[in-house]
Amino acid sequence: NSTVSGKVTTPDGQTAPGVSVRVKGKNKGTTTDANGLYQLQVESQDVLIFSQVGMATKEATVNGQKQVNIILQELSNQMDEVVVVGYGTQKKVNLTGAIASVDGDVVNKRIATNPTQLLQGRMPGLRVTQASGEAGNENVNLQVRGLGSYGASASPLIxxxxxxxxxxxxxxxxxENVTVLKDAASAAIYGARAANGVILVTTKQGKAGKAKLTYDYNIGITKASSLPDFVYNSVDYMKLYNQAAINSGITNSNAMFSQEMIDAYANATDKNLYPDFNWLDAVFKTVPVQTHNLSLSGGGSGTTYNVILGYVDQPDIMVGTSFKKYNLQINLNAKINERINFGSSITLNYGDRKYPRNGSEDQFLSTISQSPLYGPYLPDGSGRYTSRAYPFQSPNKNPVAVAENALTKLNNYYMQGNLFLNVKLLEGLEWRTSGGLNYSFSKNYTFKPVVEQYLWFAGPNDASSRLLDVGGQGLTVTDDNNVYPVGYTQLTYDKSFGNHHLKVLAGTQVEYNKTQMLLGSRLQFPSNEVPELNAGGAGQQTNEGVTEEWSLRSYYGRINYxxxxKYLLEGNARYDASSRFPKDLKWAFFPSVSGxxxxxxxxxxxxxLKAVMSDLKLRASIGTLGNQNIGNYPYQTVLNSSYAYPFEESLQQAARQEAMANNRIKWESTTVVDFGVDLGFFNNKLIANFDWYNKVTSDILSSSTAFPAYIGxxxxxVNYGELRNRGVELGLQYRETFGEVALSLSGNIQANRNKVIKYGAERIQGNTIIREGLPYGSFYLLQNIGIFRSQDDITNAPVQQIPAKPGYLQFADVNGDHQVDNNDRVVVPGAFPNFDYSFxxxxxxxxxxxTVFLFGSQGQKIFVSEWGIVPFRQGGVFTRDWMEDSWTPENPNASLPIVGAEGTPAANNVRTASTFFLKDASFLRLKNVQLGYNLPASMLSKIGISGLRIYFAGDNLLTFSKFPGLDPERGVSSGGGATSGRYVTHPQNKVFAFGTSITF
Amino acid sequence: ALSLNSCTKDLLEKDPTDKISEQNFWKTKSDADLALAGCYEFLSRGYNATSSTAARGGWGGASMLWDGLSDDAFVPSSSNSFNVISRSGITPTTGGMQTEGYEISYQAIGACNRLLANIDKIATLSEEQRNIYKGEARFIRAHYYFLLTRLYGDVPLTLQPLGLDEASAMLARTPKAAIISAILEDLDFAIEHLPNTSYSGHAVRGSALGYKVKVLLTNKQWDAAANTAQIIIDEKVFSIYQGGYRNLFRKPGQNNNPEIMFSAKFLPPNMYSPADMMYSYLKAVQPLYYLVDSYTCTDGKPITESPLYDPSNPYENRDPRLKASIIYEGVWRGTDASSAFDPVFENVLGGYLPRKYINESKWPTSYATQSDQDWVFLRYADVLLMYAEAKNESSGPDQTIIDALNQVRSRSDVNMPLFNLNDSYSREELREVIRQERRVELALEGQRYFDLKRWGVIKEVMDTIQDPDGAARLFQARDTLWPVPQSEVDIARSLGNEGYKQTPGF
Incomplete structure (x- = not known):
């Protein structure tokens, strides 16, 4: 006999009091004290059983040890775990719809200004695409179960x-928690706006108890995840530039670099005057991003509170862009008496964003269009901005001059808040009324200053060579505001009758939204220093004003039985009316059932069986959802009267119809069928959730129909067209503790197949095609089948669109008419990923x-063009491979085609929309790693701190991808189909962060 | 329940707050004025200087880009569709003017058609008043159909507003001849009903007569063209402006100008032209030396023959219209020496910039420069030259042709040696004289490209042209008629519209 003692804790390091500790097979035991400590007389071979309600039971063999410390895992999927659903909550075990959820603690392992990006890879069925890493403009796209519409908005309701x-x-x-309602059964309660899924966000409420003050600080060293390898050697640049000119038949020696110019750089001793200037280094920086959070929570006598004050200072990795976010969250809950509960949650947010007027993409391409022959400021130290080295060069605007002079200031004030009142009318009968208001106001100052740019070698008295292109001149101030009140009131009745359990919900909701814009602009300013309207001349001023409104009225209900x-049944329905439809077509009914x-x-x-497969549940659902997210006045024929024409010396106002109206439009509807299985293994240590769905959107509200331009x-x-999204989702979670190590593994995989079922006439839009039977907006391109190595190759090949020369790309004559033209375009797969996965x-x-988090996407292709991928776009730099392995008579087997000068057939040949620039954008990336350490409480209590955590976190540390040079993770196409566009996109950020969290 | 219902109704009835509802339109004279201005407004559009750069042009005050397609000028920016088209790069997906020429023309035609279909609903207008509105709308419609036929040849013809019905979506490309007939009918209606006064902004009888001459001439109906021009000459409403050649293209010379017969009007700040910004600041159109060399010496002889020509001083003793139209090295663009033109410093490879349509009081120019110059689509000198050309083609040289030419040449500040019938021109010789006079008189006015096309010489001329950067122009015969937008062909094919095909050769 000996004494064993130890401590029981939870995975987050909290002590676990009241845990039962028994000796297996013997009537002997104890419970842990307030500090989680226990002591027990045992024999050497005894097995200890640790158990507590809500925690996974754990066994440990004493094996002669004096001390046995145990970490108890919380039971997942346990009986009374509750998830948030539409207009209420539901026990997880009773769910019949397809729902995924994630806790705030989990997503907050990553550090981000915009919480939307944190959802990536966390919930199967929700696809999160972050278009860029630009501070304050991450442009995150959310898609639940594929592209649901191409006419109305395909974004989920938040x-x-x-x-x-x-x-x-x-x-x-x-x-606190984010839940995604994916199928019709779970989302139908939001009928009107739920066709593309619903994301329910719950904010943190206070917990009764002593006030807890926590301060979090985080600093992240941030840089671009990847940048291309451009040639920034001036001599190499000039030589290939001349080669491109000669390749293109340009003969004017004034249009290329003379030997004298090349020699000046080659033999330069003054590298200040003849530099090899790296423009990427001048524009892309490593910056510190700082986050502060101060929170206070607690409560007593029925009232709880949670207040969080947050501040993020996020300078961007590109010069000129920055973002500051100030946020205050106030949540209050008050129990007035046993029957009445009252509360509110309010978010106040202020965003202060600065950026080049044309955005980061324009800034990036301007950077690439500069050659290494010069830097942003003249070498004479005068501080004047450079336009270019030699007059014949034609780069875009100087990006450094833009960053220092021509920024848009966008101040955004946002408030969202709600109040609710819960009254228990009778046992089981509850009345809830809630009203909310979203209000946003933003003020945009875009000042286009007059900035002189000089030739690099300009003398002190030389005139400027051109003004900085800021797209005009003067100041434009735009005020936008949006008022969006929503209110609902509902009754819930919850009652068990023996083995029968019934829950009924009925309610009504009203929404109204009003957007207003007011714009003022003046052109002439005495200097660049007074950017307010009244500083400008009143002679050249304009103004604009727009107001738009929409409204919804709804009745909704749900029955759970x-x-x-064991046998679960649920029905949901919503009856909705929208102001966007004509009188007799406003109302529509959206029902669903699930079991x-x-x-x-x-x-x-x-x-x-239960010992192995501890849980097994089958689910099935079907239902219909609606979508009305189109323009506000699609059925009214209106005349635009904002035009004018001067017949004499005054303006006559003008009016005309600009768009065809259709007064017979109605709701777009989406029907979803879902089958799901929820499995638990080994006492629910391993949990698997699987769903198969078939989602069909019909009567699509679209204006992208075959409508000839000659109609004018x-x-x-119109309501036409049908899209299908069919797919599977699998989520796995495994938790286990090994001694003092608690381990949790989870993985998700989602695969969706999009298909156009009905579209009518096929439609080609740029490089994509919309055709029945194909994924929406599939690539439609000429097929590049290599490079013409010699004149013989050309002679033997079909006639090309641009008369071919050796070194040109060859395109396939698919229809066999011996002529390559737009009829030879082919459908190329890769519009959407085959699957996304995370671990x-x-x-x-x-x-x-x-914590280690990996995210990957497989099978998507992206067509990229222009700056950075095509050499010498606007005279810009080129990647190293163009210098080392492009076609020349001496290198006929090169991997890249001939280099051409801009605007010439040689360059236009390469730029032909073909599979040549269609790149594989599959990737797997180490999205996040976080290593944390909680200082022992014993050490902290002496200095009056109850908790101190320090951690290191890394974001986007590693990326595996075939995509060349830049980040493969980019925005979804605005049109909804395949992604096709400029190569340059603000890359995602690679972050090395250090943080600390102190609780008092 | 009642109050809830009425509340629901109001809540869900939302109409636009900043636009006119069509139900309340076509009631008053003011509505007719709004709609008519809506038709004219297309003339001045095409370039929004506050939000764009040099990528677009060809409309309104940016119409000089058309000369970039001829041997007279060069559009240096390869991001401009005119540059691409000038180098035989036009395809169904070129975009820019290749698609806008089609789409904007039909938007304007649609606006005219809606006015024509609805104007009779306005009971307060007399028939005479209505006919004036109709005449102007039909004139504007003819203007755009004429552009369409010159660019694309056969195009869909509709004289009614089109709707959502299937028939509207299934129009064929109507043969050009039928469209020309429709244009002439529109112009004849305008000629009959529009007031026979001088021009001040609204199209007048003379505007329509002048357009009729141009349409007939373009379609080689020489007799009819000459006779129609003769009517204008006889009616004496218009005359050669004696206030200075350059002032035809600048305010205030353009106000109540007796020579201008139709133009796109501008009035800053709200309706301004991009002319100075586009031609002086952006240098979007650069005249070529072929044009410069084509100006004769003051003795009327070409520079290759005239003893007055001094290669070391090439711009002296030349037709005064050269200095009035073109800026060369050293010319002041403003009022002092700092505005002197330096082609190398400014990267103007060819060495020339336009002076026509440039107002030196706007120097130095920038993105903010707002011009007030109206773009002249038709002026009396053009009518005289068209008369000369049509008459020569129809009946050969005669004194009336010489008189017409001399009237143009004897403008007070031009004052070039007069032609004399006694110099015994053959029809062919006189044809060349007329074409040469047309080139210099109307240089950089957006005419040359269409003239070369209608004369059938565009390929032989353009194949000899090299741009200042050394690139050869080359002209593919198929480019005489442009491809319509690819999307339009795709739509037609998908709807099964057999009568709508791409332009031959594309």
Whole structure:
């Protein structure tokens, strides 16, 4: 006999009091004290059993040890775990719809200004695409189960604390939980706007108890995830430039570099005057991003509060761009008496963003269009800006001059808040009323100054060679505001009758939205220093004003029924009207039903089976959802009267119809069928959720119909077309503790197949085609089948669109008419990824914790063009491979075609929309790693601190991809189909962060 | 329940707050004025200087880009569709003017068609008043159909507003001859009903007569063209402006100018022309030496023959219209020496910039420069030259032709040696004289490209032209008629519209 003692803790390092500790097979035991400590007389071979309600039971063999410390895992998927659903909550075990959710703590392992990007890879079925790493403009696209519409908006509805709201404007630290409603059954309660899924965000509420003050600080060293390898050697640049000119038949020696110029750089001793200037280094910087969060929470006598004040200072990796976000979240809950509960959550957000007027993409391409022959400022130290070295060069604007002079200032004030009142009318009958208001106001100052640019070698008295191109001149101030009140009131009745359990919900909701814009502009300013309208001359001023409104009215209801908690049945319905449809077509009905069978609860489900497969549930659902997210006035024929024409010496106002109206439009509808299986293994240590779905959107509201231009009006909105998204989602979670190591692994995979079922006449839009039977907006390109190595190759080949020369790209004559033209374009797969996947591992040991998160996407292709990928676009730099391995008579087997001068057939040949620039954008990236350490409480209590955590976090540390040079992760196409566009995109950020969190 | 219902109704009835609802339109004279201005407004559009750069042009005050397609000028920016088209690079997906020429023309035609279909609803207008509105709308419609036929040849013809019905979506490309007939009918209506006064902004009888001459001439109906021009000459409403050649292209000379017969009007700040910004600041159109060399010496002889020509002082003793139209090295663009033109420093490879349509009081120019110059589509000198050409083609040289030419040459500040019938021209010789006079008189006015096309010489001329950067122009015969937008062909094919095909050769 000996004494064993130890400490029981939870994975996050908290002590676990009241845990039962028993000796297996013997009637002997104890419970842990307030500090989680226990002591027990045992024999050497005894097995200890640690158990507590809500925690996974754990066994440990004493094996002669004096001390046995245990970490107890919380039970996942346990009976009373609750998830947020539309207009209420639901026990997880009773769910019949397809729902995924994630906790704020999990997503906040990554550090981000915009919480939307944190959802990436966390919930199967939700595809998150971050278009860029630009500070304050990450442009995150959310898609639930594929592209659901090509006419109306395909974005999911975002509900914050029960009211439509904004996720972007939240402080990530304020998020308690995020839930995605994916199928019709779970989302139909939001019928009108749920066709593309619903994302429910719950913010953190206070917990009763002593006030807890926490301060978080984080600093992230941020740089571009990747940048191309451009040639920034001036002599190499000039030589290839001349080669390109000669390749293109340019003979004017004034249009290329003379030997004298090349020699000046080659033999230069003054590298200040004859530099090899690296423009990427001048524009892309490594910057520190700092985040502060101060939170206070607690409560007593029925009232709880949680207040978080957040501040992010995010200078961008590109000069000129910056973002500051100030956020205040105030959540209050008050229990007035046993029956009445009252509360509110309010978000106040202020964003202060500065950026080049034309955005980061324009700034990036301007950077690439500069040659290494000169820097941004003249070499004479005068501070004057450079336009170029030699007059015949034609680069875009000087990006450094733009960053220092021509920025847009965007101040955005945002408020979302709601109040609710819950009244228990009778036992089981609850009345809830909630009203919310979203209000945003933004003020945009775009000042286009007059900035002189000089030739690099200009003398002190030389005139400027051109003005900085800032797209005009003068100041434009734009005010935008949006008021969006929403209110609902509902009754819930929840009652069990023996083995029968019934829950009924009925409610009504009203929404109204009004957007207003007011713009003022003046052209002439006495200097660049007074950027307010009244500083400008009143002679040349303009103004604009726009107001738009829409509204919705709805009735909704839900019935849940279960028998013995084994057979589950749910019905949802919503009856909606929208101001966007004509009188007799405003109202529409969106019903859904779903059912579940918890097989593991059946008597026939034996204990033997249960020991292995501890849970088994089947789910099925079907239902219809609506979409009305189109322009505000699509059915009214209107005349635009904002034009004028001067017949004499005064303006006559003008009016004309510009778009065809269609007064017979109605709701777009989406029908979703879903089958799901939820499995638990080994006492639910391993959980698997699988869903198969078929989502069909019909009567698509679209104006991208076959509408000939000769009609002279913009195309009308019509209900036509059908899209199908069919796919599978699998989520796996595994948790186990090994001694003092607690391990949690999870993985998600989602695969969606998009198909156009009905579109009518096929439509070619640029490089993509919309054709029935294909994914929406599939690539439609000429096929590049190599390079003409010699004149013989040309002679033997079909006639090319641009008369071919050796070194040109060869395109396939698909239809065999011996002539390559637009009829030879072919459909190329790759518009959408085949599947996305993610993997998350976290482990804790003693006071250490480690999280690793990987995210990948497979099968998507992107057509890239212009600056950075095509050499000499606007005289810009080229990647090293063009210098080393492009076609010349001496290098006929080169991997790249001949280099041409801009605007010539040689360059136009390369720029032909073909598979040559169609790049594989599959990637797997180490999205995040976080290593944390919680200082022992014993050490901290002496200095009055109850918790101190320090951590290191890294974001986008590694990327595996075939995509050349830049980040493969980029925005989705605005048109909805394949991504086709400029190569240059603000890259994602690679972040090395260090942070600390102190709780008092 | 009642109050809830009415509340619901109001909540869900949302109409635009900043646009006119069509239900309330076509009631008053003011509506007719709004709609008519809506038709004219297309003339001045095409370039929004506050939000764009040099990528577009060809409309309104940016019409000089058309000369970049001829042997007279060069459009240096390869991001401009005119540059691409000038180098035989036009395809169904070129974009820029290749698609806008089609789309904007039909938007304007649609606006005219809607006015024509609805104007009779306005009961307060007399028939005479209505006919004036109709005449102007039909004139504008003819202007755009004429552009369409010159660019694309056969195009869909509609004289009614088109709708959502299937028939509207299934129009064929109507043969050009039928469209020309429709244009002539529109112009004849305008000639009959528009006031026979001088021009001040609204199209008048003379505007329509002048356009009719141009349409007939373009379609080689020489007799009819000459006779129509004769009417204008006889009616004496218009005359050669004696206030200075350059002032035809600048305010205030353009106000109540007796020579201008139709133009796109501008009035800064709200409706301004990009002319100075585009031609002086952006240098979007650069005259070529072929044009410069074509100006004769003051003795009327070409520079290759005239003893007055001094290669070391090449711009002296030349037709005064050269200095009035073109800027060469050293010319002041403003009022002092700092505005002197330096082609190397400014990267103007050819060495020339336009002076026509440039107002030196706007120097130095920038993106903010707002011009007020109206773009002249038709002037009396053009009518005289068209008369000369049509008459020569129809009946050969005669004194009336010589008189017409001399009237143009004897403008007070031009004052070039007069032609004399006694010099016994053959029809062919006189044809060359007329064409040469047309080239210099109308240089950089957006005419040359269309003249070369209608004379059938565009390929032989352009194949000899080299741009200042050394690139050869070359002209593919198929480019005489442009491809319509690829999207339009794709739509037609998808709808099964057999009558709508791409322009031959594309």
């Amino acid at each position: 509900i914050v604390d029960g009211i439509p709201g904004s996720l972007t404007n939240l402080n990530p630290q304020a998020i 279960d028998y013995k908690g 579940g069978w918890r097989i593991a609860e059946e008597a026939f489900y034996g204990d033997g 009006l913009a195309a009308p909105t 998350n591992a976290s482990a804790t040991w003693k006071n250490f914790d480690l």
